[in-house]
Each structure stands twice: as C-alpha cells, then as structure tokens.
Amino acid sequence: MKGKTIQWRDEFSTGNDILDIQHKELITRISKLLEEAELLNTAAISGTIDFLFDYVYSHFVLEEKMMIQTGYPDFEVHLEQHTYYVKYINNLKKTRLITRELISEMQSVLLVWFLEHIIMEDRKMAEHLREYCHNGYSSN
Numbered sequence: 001m002k003g004k005t006i007q008w009r010d011e012f013s014t015g016n017d018i019l020d021i022q023h024k025e026l027i028t029r030i031s032k033l034l035e036e037a038e039l040l041n042t043a044a045i046s047g048t049i050d051f052l053f054d055y056v057y058s059h060f061v062l063e064e065k066m067m068i069q070t071g072y073p074d075f076e077v078h079l080e081q082h083t084y085y086v087k088y089i090n091n092l093k094k095t096r097l098i099t100r101e102l103i104s105e106m107q108s109v110l111l112v113w114f115l116e117h118i119i120m121e122d123r124k125m126a127e128h129l130r131e132y133c134h135n136g137y138s139s140n
Contacts, residue, residue: 006027006030006031006111006115008024008027011119012027012115012118012119013123014118014122014123014125014126015123015126015127015130016126016129016130018062019062019063019122019126022055022059022062023118023122025055026052026055026056026059026114027111027114027115029048029051029052029055030052030110030111030114031111032044032048033045033048033049033052033106033110034103034106034107034110034111036048037098037102037103037106038103040098042098045098046093049089049092049093050093052089052110053086053089053090053093056085056086056089057086060082060085060086063078063082063122063125064078064079064082066125066129067125067128070128070129070132071132072125072128072129073128074121074124074125077121078121078125081117081121085109085113085114085117088109088110089110092106
C-alpha cells in the first residue's frame with residue numbers, strides 16, 4: 001500500500017449521486033487510514049477509524065432505508081454484509097497495536113471488501129432503485 005493512493009474509477013460508480021459521493025469519501029478516508037497505518041501514526045489511525053465507524057454506519061443506514069422503501073429483494077444479504085463491515089470497524093476501534101499483519105488485513109477488509117461490495121452489491125441495488133424510480137416512485 002505504501003505510496004499508493006486509491007483513486008475513484010468509473011467501475012465504482014453506482015449512478016446514484018448520493019451513494020457515489022459517500023463512496024468517494026469512504027475510499028478517500030480508507031486510503032488515508034492505510035497510509036497512516038503504514039506510518040504507524042497511532043493518533044491519526046484512531047481518529048480515522050472513529051470517523052469511518054460513524055460515516056459507514058450512517059451511510060449503511062441510508063442504503064438500508066432506500067432498500068426497505070423500494071422493496072429491494074436482496075435486502076437481507078446486503079444487510080448481513082453491512083453488519084459484518086460495521087462489526088469489523090468496531091473491532092478496529094478496540095485495537096491497541098498496529099502490526100504489519102493488521103495493516104494487510106485492514107487493506108483486505110476495509111478497502112478490497114468495500115470496493116468489491118460497491119461493484120457487486122451496491123451497483124445492483126442502485127439499478128433496482130433506478131427501476132423503482134422509473135416506475136413512479138417519488139421520494140416526497
């Protein structure tokens with residue numbers, strides 16, 4: 001991870017402006033966390049993990065609300081994935097020692113898992129939201 005910054009790519013786009021803005025922010029913050037972890041900057045790591053926990057939680061609540069409102073058929077599977085990710089970040093908040101192994105695990109779970117979740121799950125959910133809106137749904 002050292003020296004690398006993850007940049008937003010078109011393949012991450014869901015086509016939903018709100019979700020994409022939040023996903024971009026999360027990718028930026030996760031990248032920052034991994035950079036700080038490489039430097040063993042404990043104070044910055046702790047602050048970024050706290051931010052990620054709060055931001056991820058509110059982002060997932062928004063997605064879950066949208067899925068419930070539109071009757072998303074894969075809601076339960078999506079919810080399980082969200083629960084896993086939130087628990088992982090919550091466990092990171094309790095971590096006191098940053099090791100090379102933990103940095104590698106964080107890269108795998110926080111970044112790779114998240115990017116795969118966007119590509120595989122969130123894009124599918126966003127397509128459902130577009131179809132639902134196209135068929136007369138109004139957020140009012």
